[in-house]
Amino acid sequence: MSNSTNTTDPCTPGTLCGVLFYEVELIVIPVLFLVAFLTTLIILFVLKCSHKPSPLYEHHKNEKDDTQHHHNTHRHRNSNRRHLQGIDAPAELNPMEHEVIPMTAQSQHDMQNSRPAVPQHTTVRHPGTFQMVSPLPVTFSVKQDNFTLHRAVMDSQPVILRVLKESANARERQSFLGFSQFLSELGPHPSLPKLLGVETVHTPLIVVEQLEHRDLLSFLWRCRQDHTGQAPPCDMTEKRIFTMGAQIGSALEYLHSKNCIHGNVRARSVLVGQDLSVKLWGLGPAYHRQMSAGSIRDVEDIEMRKWQAPEVLGRQPLQQSSDIWSFGILLYEMVTLGEPPFPNIMASELLQHLQRENTIKRPPNCSNTLYSIIESCCRWKPKKRVLLAELIRKLQSGERSANDQAVLRVSEPLDMEKYMREAGYGESFNYAIL
Helix, strand or coil: CHHHHHHHCCCCCCCCCCCCCCCHHHHHHHHHHHHHHHHHHHHHHHHHHHCCCCHHHHHHHHHHHHHHHHHHHHHHHHHHHHHHHCCCCCCCCCCCCCCCEEEEEECHHHHHCCCCCCCCCCEEEEEEEEEEEEECCCCCECCCCCEEEEEEEECCEEEEEEEECCCCCHHHHHHHHHHHHHHHHHCCCCCCCCEEEEECCCCCEEEEECCCCCEHHHHHHHCCCCCCCCCCCCCCEHHHHHHHHHHHHHHHHHHHHCCCCCCCCCHHHEEECCCCCEEECCCHHHHHHHHHCCCCCCHHHHHHHHHCCHHHHCCCCCCHHHHHHHHHHHHHHHHCCCCCCCCCCCHHHHHHHHHCCCCCCCCCCCCHHHHHHHHHHCCCCHHHCCCHHHHHHHHHHHHHHCCCCCECCCCCCCCHHHHHHHCCHHHCCCCECC
């Protein structure tokens, strides 16, 4: 019996023996996991290698890339052509005298739904084209602007192009496009120039209607010339002053209803049409004030001091009544055919002059009715100035009774250097007559 036991027992008495026991679960399950993992990797590798674009897809993709490249190249060439023969071409060359330029205009819907600080560039094709483009000389300039002005024809209508200079930086470009947004939000009015379109894609520009006689100040200066035996269209009568004044007052009333204080009412900011109707312009300072929330007084304020109300000269915020004061100065300009206000007072001393209760003097050829309106506008205290609605009513009443026969004349010819000095420009600028 013992011999049988020794035969089956692997351990003999008196020896150290170790017995190994193998469990099936400890071997099989890890092997299955490993096989499943490797199988998954192989399947993913095979799928990745087999997923190649077909030749048709590759051909289509190459064609699309070539088309896009061709489009960009064509657009770049057109851009260069516009640069060489476009709106910024030197005036003496004037290569675009008979050139036709397509216009891409921003839709009014997009402009009205975009914020002024970030003008939208979604555009629609405008049906018009520009023809007969030529530089528009300015009467005079006292500072550098970031835009130029050009005459053109669009859809058989004469227009003015306000074009951003290519040298403008990003901030100036943003301001230029923001100004176009500002104009579009004001909306149309019979005594505001029509905004006809805005180009935002290539060279930014603003398109407005052209008024035949340009700015009122230049028009008044032309009326100084002696036209004996003739009846030139620029003849100014007192009745015409009342008519023009009522139109400007209507535009100002509309702006005030839009919570927009103009702040730049003067003859340079008024445009004269072929039928001698007038439209109020010069809205740049109003836009800049809106963007700066009235906290920054830009350089344009300096050149407007002779037209500014006492509270503005005293560094107080603009009010609607401040526009009324400037309106009275505008009437003075009209009746004097473009004389600067307070000619014998330096702009830097004007506030002290007005504090002594001095008011603007009556011009020799100004009627009592017209001068009383000027005085009602130019009162020291803003609350005592005539209300705009009453001012318009007085102008319309004066128009019905004013003399339409006596033509206003000024004996002295225009002395531009004297004008610039008396208007206060020479105190702050080295000006250049253009």
